[in-house]
Amino acid sequence: MKAIVYRKIGDPSVLELIERDVPVPGPGEVRIRIHASGINPTDWRGRSSTAWPMPYPEVTPHHDGGGVIDAVGLGVETFAPGDRVWVMMAGLGYNTGTAQEFTVVPASWVRPLAENASFDVGASLGIPALTAHRALTVAEDGPRRLAPNALDGRTVLVTGGAGAVGHAAIQLARWAGATLITTVSGPEKAALASAAGAHHVVNYREGDPAAEIRAVAKDGVDIIVDVAVAKNIDLDLATLKNGGTIAVYADDRPKVELDILQALQLNARFQFLLIFLDRERMAVAADDVTAAVRDGAMGVGEEHGLPVVRFPLAETAAAQLASQNGAVGKMIVDPTM
Numbered sequence: 322m323k324a325i326v327y328r329k330i331g332d333p334s335v336l337e338l339i340e341r342d343v344p345v346p347g348p349g350e351v352r353i354r355i356h357a358s359g360i361n362p363t364d365w366r367g368r369s370s371t372a373w374p375m376p377y378p379e380v381t382p383h384h385d386g387g388g389v390i391d392a393v394g395l396g397v398e399t400f401a402p403g404d405r406v407w408v409m410m411a412g413l414g415y416n417t418g419t420a421q422e423f424t425v426v427p428a429s430w431v432r433p434l435a436e437n438a439s440f441d442v443g444a445s446l447g448i449p450a451l452t453a454h455r456a457l458t459v460a461e462d463g464p465r466r467l468a469p470n471a472l473d474g475r476t477v478l479v480t481g482g483a484g485a486v487g488h489a490a491i492q493l494a495r496w497a498g499a500t501l502i503t504t505v506s507g508p509e510k511a512a513l514a515s516a517a518g519a520h521h522v523v524n525y526r527e528g529d530p531a532a533e534i535r536a537v538a539k540d541g542v543d544i545i546v547d548v549a550v551a552k553n554i555d556l557d558l559a560t561l562k563n564g565g566t567i568a569v570y571a572d573d574r575p576k577v578e579l580d581i582l583q584a585l586q587l588n589a590r591f592q593f594l595l596i597f598l599d600r601e602r603m604a605v606a607a608d609d610v611t612a613a614v615r616d617g618a619m620g621v622g623e624e625h626g627l628p629v630v631r632f633p634l635a636e637t638a639a640a641q642l643a644s645q646n647g648a649v650g651k652m653i654v655d656p657t658m
Contacts, residue, residue, distance in 0.1 A: 323656065324421030325637045326379045330371055333638035333645075336382075344417070344425040346394035351428050353408060358419040358634075358654040359385035359444035361485065362571075365641045377416045382637075383654065384411050386419030387434055387443020397428045405434040407443030407614075409451060409607060413597065419444070420637055422656045432607050435615040441629050445485065445621045445651050446610055451596045453490035454606035456546040456568035457497070459592040463544070463566070464497075467609045469616070472499035476538040478560060479503040481548035482514035482522070485651060486570055488627045489619070490546045491517040493610070496618035499544075502537055504530060504556070510649070517626025531559040541565060551577040558583050566590040627651050633658035 322343050327335040346352045364382045367373045390404040400406065408431050412418035417426050434443045454467060457477065464471040477494045481487045482503030491501050495518040503519040505511045511522045523533045534542065534556075541562030547553055550567065551574035557567050558580065567589060584591075596603055613619050621627045628650030632640035640652045 322422040323634055324381055325634060325654075326381050327368055328379050330369065330375065332369060333365075333642045335368065336638045336641070338635050338637075343423050346392055346397075346425045348395040349397060349427055349429075350394040350425050351390050351397055351400050351406075351431055352392040352423055352425050353386070353388040353406060353431070354391045354423055355386045355388040355419050355421065355656050356440035357387045357444035358383045358656065359447060360640055360644045360652040360654065361385065361448045362644065363448060365645045368641070369645075379416070381412065381416060381418035381421055381424075382641075383418045383420040384413065385409060385444050385447030386411060386424070387440035391423060393428070399428055400431065405436065405440075405443075406431045407434045407446050409447040409603070410597070420634065420654055420656075422634070429604065432611045437617055438614050438619070439621070441651070441653055442614060442619060442621050444653055445627065445629075446489075446614070446619065448596070449485040450489040450493065450610045450619065451603055451606045452486050452570050452594060453493050453546065454609055455594050455596050455602060456486075456490060456570055456592075457494055457544060459568050459594070460544055460566040461564070461590055466605065467493055467497045468612065469496065470498045472497040474498075475543040476500045476502065476562075478534060478538075478542040478545045479519070480546065480553050481505070482517065482519055483510035483626070483649065484548060485627065487514075487546065487548060488517050491519050491626070492619050493613055495520075496613045496616060500537070502534055502542065504553075513623070513626040513628070513649070515626070516624060525556065531556055534560040538562070544568060546570070549573055554579060558587065558589065561587055561589055564588045564590070566592060568592045568594060570594045621651060629653055631655050631658070
């Protein structure tokens, strides 16, 4: 079979296409024929940054994917060959990323993929959707699980609504009954956020974005899902409800300057997220995400607010470079092309 690997930290040129034997699933494992391999910033950061040590002498990248069960190991009763599935966290603890034709992972890292969902949807879940789920369930007085009506009566502000995590947060929060506000940088991204399901879209580069948000949420927003808290902190504190939560999952700056008195007066709760560190929460989130997919709430493609850009396996380097350079949409590597 064909697989992508890298043997040293570096730019996309370190990625190689190789031939290797088809792996055999062991006890508790499943083998998946990958139809779509999703790229996240974690993938190219791990490949390019010396701050992330090489976990194996030869790494097969990409944690997320969609495909079909090809074989099951001893003791696996939850899946059978032919089942459509999505996989999360491939490559963590196992050198079994999804940038290859077949991958073997523990059955616990796999969930059913509804017949009404494409493999592109399956490859777009994983890290973005699990992170979004965590962000939406960390409020002190909020639900720990997501389902229809779980967020009824709550207002959620998603910054960067055209990105992968923002897109997943909009879709999950809307499925759970929240009122959705999102901030974007321009008309193109506004159209994508609206297509994803945001009820209100605010261009943070124009007018008075805090006043626009407050016009929707007079008492402030309950939860802010923030991609760039250092840049957004003033807007966050200007629009947060007393006792509200700011869930931080990423940032492009290493430090944030915080008005502590303002945060104290708001009883603000900051929650920083790294979903990889809690396998139990990941499993619960995966179950809820699977239910949302089954309900048709997690579409991808331009009509659903997240354009898909597809590359053949041999062009994985170009796909990672596009993601690294900030291309809009979800970069998908298709090993069947």
